[in-house]
Amino acid sequence: MTKPTKIANRITTLRATASQMSQAQLADRIGVTRQTVNAIEGEKYSPSLEVAFKISRVFDVPLEDVFQYPDELPT
Amino acid sequence: MTFQERSALAMTSILVLVFGWYFALVIGEIAKTPAREIAYQGLMVPVVILLVILAALAHAVIAIAAPAQAGSQDERDRLIGLRGHRIARYVLATGTVAGLGLAMVQADTFWIAQVLLGTLVIAEISDGATQLVLYRLAT
Numbered sequence: 161m162t163k164p165t166k167i168a169n170r171i172t173t174l175r176a177t178a179s180q181m182s183q184a185q186l187a188d189r190i191g192v193t194r195q196t197v198n199a200i201e202g203e204k205y206s207p208s209l210e211v212a213f214k215i216s217r218v219f220d221v222p223l224e225d226v227f228q229y230p231d232e233l234p235t
Numbered sequence: 236m237t238f239q240e241r242s243a244l245a246m247t248s249i250l251v252l253v254f255g256w257y258f259a260l261v262i263g264e265i266a267k268t269p270a271r272e273i274a275y276q277g278l279m280v281p282v283v284i285l286l287v288i289l290a291a292l293a294h295a296v297i298a299i300a301a302p303a304q305a306g307s308q309d310e311r312d313r314l315i316g317l318r319g320h321r322i323a324r325y326v327l328a329t330g331t332v333a334g335l336g337l338a339m340v341q342a343d344t345f346w347i348a349q350v351l352l353g354t355l356v357i358a359e360i361s362d363g364a365t366q367l368v369l370y371r372l373a374t
Contacts, residue, residue: 192309193237195373199311204373208310
């Protein structure tokens with residue numbers, strides 16, 4: 161019923177480099193629950209574009225430094 | 236657990252308990268009394284009042300336990316909610332057709348009422364159960 165998203169991300173790494181920011185702190189800054197940040201990090205949930213942009217702005221990096229999508233789509 | 240997940244768990248549990256009790260009583264009466272003579276209407280009102288009281292109490296407890304989360308809902312909560320509602324819609328449609336079918340064959344009002352009420356209850360339980368599964372899968 162549920163398939164993991166194909167969108168990969170570097171949020172865990174970015175949080176670690178941003179003064180060990182916790183999932184809860186990131187969640188507060190982007191206006192979602194900690195569980196949603198956990199699901200995004202675990203690549204089980206693809207955030208909306210708005211939340212994706214908010215995350216990239218929190219870490220002050222371009223969107224593609226946070227989220228990556230495979231070059232070749234499966235056939 | 237988020238506020239919405241706790242809410243879904245509480246409502247699903249309350250529905251199972253309250254309407255499990257209602258249907259156990261009503262179905263138990265069928266063995267003793269002809270269906271058209273069972274006074275189910277008198278039981279429906281207290282059941283609905285009990286449901287409202289338990290739901291209000293459960294949500295008050297959930298809100299007191301985590302005041303910062305009370306009533307909060309983000310985009311993932313909304314998506315999971317919509318998926319639950321979609322499943323509930325199929326159940327409602329099926330039950331409504333079953334109720335119409337009973338009306339067409341001129342079944343007792345008792346049976347039509349039980350099928351329609353049962354449909355509402357099963358639809359709500361399906362909604363809640365779907366949401367709980369999706370939350371656990373971390374969707």
